[in-house]
Amino acid sequence: MASAVANEIIAIIARQAMLTPDEVRLDMTLDELGFDSLVLVEALFAIEEKFDISVPYNANDPDETEFDISSIGAVIAGIEALVAARA
Amino acid sequence: MHETYAALIQGRVAIGPLAFRDSDRLSVQVGAEVKGFVPEAHLSRSELGFADRFAQFALVAARQAVAEAGLTFNDDLAERAGVIVGTAGGGLTTSDEAYRAVYAEGKNRVHPFTVPRLMHSAAASLVGMALGLRGPSFSVSTACASSNHAMGLAFQMVRGGAAPVMLAGGAEAMLCFGGIKAWEGLRVLSPDGCRPFSGDRNGLVQGEGAAVFVFEDYDHARARGAPMLAEVVGFAMGADAGDMVMPSRDGAARVMAGALADAGLAHETVGYINAHGTGTTANDRTEIAAIRQVFGAHADKLMISSTKSMHGHLIGATGAVELIACLMALRMGVIAPTMGHRVPDPDCALDVVPNVARQARVDVVLSNAFAFGGLNAVLALARI
Missing domain, CATH: 3.40.47.10 (Thiolase/Chalcone synthase)
Known part of the structure; x- marks a missing residue:
């Protein structure tokens, strides 16, 4: 059962990918969703605004970043941890 | 358009x-x-x-x-x-x-x-x-x-x-x-x-x-059989190197004359000037004086209007929007009016086409732009 946070994130990602939320699966990669780096940056901005958090993602060097973006599930887990740390 | x-x-x-x-x-x-x-x-x-x-x-x-x-x-x-x-x-x-x-x-x-x-x-x-x-x-x-x-x-x-x-x-x-x-x-x-x-x-x-x-x-x-609106025949630009906000008569005159020289046209060929005409005292009086300086007696035959009276001052876009009035003059023989003209100003005593559009055949037009900081640019266009 997805958390409320997860559902919000999926809604944001789906909107950026121009899909419906039920088309977004946790095992999908950002590439599969058609995300380029700018779309990702825009999605992270929406997520940061939504949850009042800061996501440690550096678009200069996505591979070196501590924030795992290897799949939608990983992104959600990372955001959930940041939201939990904030609370 | x-x-x-x-x-x-x-x-x-x-x-x-x-x-x-x-x-x-x-x-x-x-x-x-x-x-x-x-x-x-x-x-x-x-x-x-x-x-x-x-x-x-x-x-x-x-x-x-x-x-x-x-x-x-x-x-x-x-x-x-x-x-x-x-x-x-x-x-x-x-x-x-x-x-x-x-x-x-x-x-x-x-x-x-x-x-x-x-x-x-x-x-x-x-x-x-x-x-x-x-x-x-x-x-x-x-x-x-x-x-x-x-x-x-x-x-x-x-x-x-x-x-x-x-x-x-x-x-x-x-x-x-x-x-x-x-x-x-x-x-x-x-x-x-x-x-x-x-x-x-x-x-x-x-x-x-x-x-x-x-x-x-x-x-x-x-x-390619393109629909042509007008021929751009001349352009001049220059700088007053004077004041950040006050316009210069000589600076304005120099680019109007320069655009005509670039076009190789005598000043008597001009029928219409789309003025910079901002509606500030400093601009309007300076611009009219500059027109008089360049055109001499022919200034009394010119039609001069400022369409900013309608669309306002679009600052960096204003010359482009105003070029539409120039094209209208050349193509349709209609001079766009200066709206809101209620009281004559003895310092702007030229034909500013007040309040009502006018039919007139013109062959050559100028489009003026005199910017803050004294950077001036004037285009000359001709009927095609």
């Missing part, structure tokens, strides 16, 4: 109450806003992400221009054709919103596309991307003369053989809280309307919008 022709002929004044966010906190309450503009109806989703309001206007204007010119850019042409957009404020509404977010609302982040949106060059980039133009492309920023400089450079590039086709014009969207608040400081804005050359004028009124034109080599245009 035909809607604009119709509005100019009717003398329709687009100046009205401002209706953007926080406008109630401004001491100036009037402007010529673009009403009913729905960006989503004109721009793709990815364009919307990167387009400030000024760039949105530019994209719409550029697409209209290319459609009206019947141009298709094949690979060879696309590689050589470019776009020059004049703008004074660039993505000012984007900066304004970002500052509001971090200063007024205490937020700690701004939208990630703030930088690509606010760049002055964003409009040129987006137009080039929309049309696939890969030739010389850039933005020009010379305050109120920006679009005349942009179009003049495009003209020179086409004439010089650097590009067979250039898109050029201007785009501006300064009607936001920060944009008008800054202008209030100079105390040159009118509280109630723009009345160029009228003895009771009390300042300029801000407008917004864009206009873009296709500048095309004559032989290239003729070979």
Whole structure:
């Protein structure tokens, strides 16, 4: 059962990918969703605004970043941890 | 463009109450806003992400221009054709919103596309991307003369053989809280309307919008049977090197004379001047004196009008929008009026085509732009 946070994130990602939320699966990669780096940056901005958090993602060097973006599930887990740390 | 022709002929004044966010906190309450503009109806989703309001206007204007010119850019042409957009404020509404977010609302982040949106060059980039133009492309920023400089450079590039086709014009969207608040400081804005050359004028009124034109080599245009609007025959630019805000009669006269010299035309050939005509005392009197200086006795035969009385001062886009009045004069033989003219000013005692459009055949027209900071640019166009 997805958390409320997860559902919000999926809604944001789906909107950026121009899909419906039920088309977004946790095992999908950002590439599969058609995300380029700018779309990702825009999605992270929406997520940061939504949850009042800061996501440690550096678009200069996505591979070196501590924030795992290897799949939608990983992104959600990372955001959930940041939201939990904030609370 | 035909809607604009119709509005100019009717003398329709687009100046009205401002209706953007926080406008109630401004001491100036009037402007010529673009009403009913729905960006989503004109721009793709990815364009919307990167387009400030000024760039949105530019994209719409550029697409209209290319459609009206019947141009298709094949690979060879696309590689050589470019776009020059004049703008004074660039993505000012984007900066304004970002500052509001971090200063007024205490937020700690701004939208990630703030930088690509606010760049002055964003409009040129987006137009080039929309049309696939890969030739010389850039933005020009010379305050109120920006679009005349942009179009003049495009003209020179086409004439010089650097590009067979250039898109050029201007785009501006300064009607936001920060944009008008800054202008209030100079105390040159009118509280109630723009009345160029009228003895009771009390300042300029801000407008917004864009206009873009296709500048095309004559032989290239003729070979493809293009609908030609006019021939650009001359351009001159210069600097007063004098004052940051006060205009110079000699500086203005020099570029008007320069545009005619560039065209190789005698001053008696000119029938109409689309004046800079801001509705400030300093501009209007200086401009009329400069016209008298250049044209001598012929000044009394000229028709001179300022369409800013209708569409307001579009700052970096103003020359481009005003070029429509020049094209109307050349193509339709209709001179756009200076609206709001109520009281003669002995210092502006030339024919300023007050309040009513006039039918008149003209062969050559000038379009004046005299910017803050003394940067001047004048185009000369001829009937084709």
